[in-house]
Amino acid sequence: MKKINETVKKETLYIAVFTVIFSVITEAVFLILGKWDLTVLCGNLFSAFVAVLNFFLMGITVQHAVEKDEKGAASLMKMSQSLRTVMLFAAAAVGVLLPCFNTVAVIVTLFFPRIAILLRPVVDKFRVGGGTNE
Amino acid sequence: MLELAIGIILGCCALGAGLAMIAGIGPGIGEGNAVAKACEAIGRQPECKGDVTTTMLMGCAIAETTGLYALVIAILLIFVAPGLLVNVLMKTIG
Numbered sequence: 001m002k003k004i005n006e007t008v009k010k011e012t013l014y015i016a017v018f019t020v021i022f023s024v025i026t027e028a029v030f031l032i033l034g035k036w037d038l039t040v041l042c043g044n045l046f047s048a049f050v051a052v053l054n055f056f057l058m059g060i061t062v063q064h065a066v067e068k069d070e071k072g073a074a075s076l077m078k079m080s081q082s083l084r085t086v087m088l089f090a091a092a093a094v095g096v097l098l099p100c101f102n103t104v105a106v107i108v109t110l111f112f113p114r115i116a117i118l119l120r121p122v123v124d125k126f127r128v129g130g131g132t133n134e
Numbered sequence: 135m136l137e138l139a140i141g142i143i144l145g146c147c148a149l150g151a152g153l154a155m156i157a158g159i160g161p162g163i164g165e166g167n168a169v170a171k172a173c174e175a176i177g178r179q180p181e182c183k184g185d186v187t188t189t190m191l192m193g194c195a196i197a198e199t200t201g202l203y204a205l206v207i208a209i210l211l212i213f214v215a216p217g218l219l220v221n222v223l224m225k226t227i228g
Contacts, residue, residue, distance in 0.1 A: 077165045085162075088202065
């Protein structure tokens with residue numbers, strides 16, 4: 001078993017933190033709208049776990065892929081993407097079909113890692129201070 | 135007649151979900167190409183491995199977003215839309 005790269009750990013932690021923050025915001029929105037119940041929390045937690053796991057698996061694949069030759073890396077990445085899509089499909093289907101999960105909470109949470117990445121330049125600017133590159 | 139209408143609704147939903155998942159092909163090809171180029175870059179400048187990996191991770195995650203949109207549309211078309219549309223049909227018929 002290979003050691004997990006520091007970059008992958010750091011980025012996954014960043015994504016996980018932002019997913020938790022956005023999940024809390026989602027819960028607050030549901031609470032304000034008066035539509036909060038336990039299914040929202042369950043759906044949010046389930047979907048957040050799947051979203052972060054998907055990113056982590058992508059990171060692991062990238063870590064392995066950069067050590068291969070070009071063709072091997074491309075095919076590894078394509079296979080990983082297909083398998084992760086199947087995983088997401090299964091998770092989303094479970095989230096939509098089971099009554100213990102709120103459908104909206106499940107689906108919205110899947111997009112949180114992407115929102116976190118889109119906010120990355122803004123976060124980096126505040127963290128580094130003055131917008132200098134690392 | 136009602137059975138035919140329900141059959142058309144279910145068939146169209148399944149067809150739509152299948153068509154939506156065509157968008158799932160793109161991210162796989164795109165990520166594969168991105169990683170291949172990153173390997174090339176790391177081969178040229180091994181000292182940049184950390185930076186290249188970080189940038190590529192973010193790029194791959196962004197590239198995957200279109201696939202995720204397609205996935206969500208397909209999920210909704212398969213599991214949510216048929217029920218809603220059949221309910222609308224039943225209400226319309228009375």
